[in-house]
Amino acid sequence: MPAALEAILMVVDEPATEAHLASVLGRPRAEVAAVLRALSAEYTAQGRGFDLRLVAGGWRFYTRADCAPAVDRFVLDGQQARLTQAALETLAVVAYRQPVSRGRVSAVRGVNCDGVMRTLVQRGLVEEAGSEPETGAILYRTTNYFLERMGLRGLDELPELAPFLPEVDDVEAESLEGTMIAEAVAAAQEGPNQTETTYGHF
Structure with a gap:
């Protein structure tokens, strides 16, 4: 299940809820939730460049905060579209x-x-x-x-x-x-x- 969750979360365009992921995988929601939290803790412990977070009611991959400046420079060349x-x-x-x-x-x-x-x-x-x-x-x-x-x-x-x-x-x-x-x-x-x-x- 961890590999399947990683594969799904790599292609989502908005946070995926635990209920939806559990339905797709045919597993209990509690089990899916536990695996997601374990993966998130594992990425943090390993110091990976990405993070798995629960935001807006669902799970999604994010770049880790420490890497944000490098990602901004690479993708946006220092230009960030801000609201007025x-x-x-x-x-x-x-x-x-x-x-x-x-x-x-x-x-x-x-x-x-x-x-x-x-x-x-x-x-x-x-x-x-x-x-x-x-x-x-x-x-x-x-x-x-x-x-x-x-x-x-x-x-x-x-x-x-x-x-x-x-x-x-x-x-x-x-x-x-x-x-x-x-x-x-x-x-x-x-x-x-x-x-x-x-x-x-x-």
């Missing part, structure tokens, strides 16, 4: 307020965000999540790809913001929150979890 500050702020507001309408995001940021939202949708970081019953406005949420790029298992792993927000009125708090969560997303881009076998970046 406006896009980072918008993405951050969606992440913490989801599901949320474009109007609400614009209110938090203080500027129209229609164009930025379209960019985030095109990049697969944000998706539609139904509509608001009262107004009919389209609601948006982050995608599994967002979790994958951030290196998170779920939204519950987003950092808490309350301890860092000063005691100000609601309008000022929303503006500050938009800026601070954008800084959290920007910081995550610089972290060790962002280089993967597809070499993508925000």
Whole structure:
């Protein structure tokens, strides 16, 4: 089974869930989960250049953090496509307020965000999540790809913001929150979890 799991995970284009892998291999999920964790520990112990991680509810190979600079230089020649500050702020507001309408995001940021939202949708970081019953406005949420790029298992792993927000009125708090969560997303881009076998970046 370890070899079969390695072969499958070499060709996936998104994290593979334990349930799906167990179904494909015809083995109990608990057994598959144990093998995946053993493989991940083995790669770490051996100091391999790649890592097997559980991200966004599934397993996938990633380049190891220590090797990220070399991979970036080889694949991207030092050029990394980053989101603009406006896009980072918008993405951050969606992440913490989801599901949320474009109007609400614009209110938090203080500027129209229609164009930025379209960019985030095109990049697969944000998706539609139904509509608001009262107004009919389209609601948006982050995608599994967002979790994958951030290196998170779920939204519950987003950092808490309350301890860092000063005691100000609601309008000022929303503006500050938009800026601070954008800084959290920007910081995550610089972290060790962002280089993967597809070499993508925000």
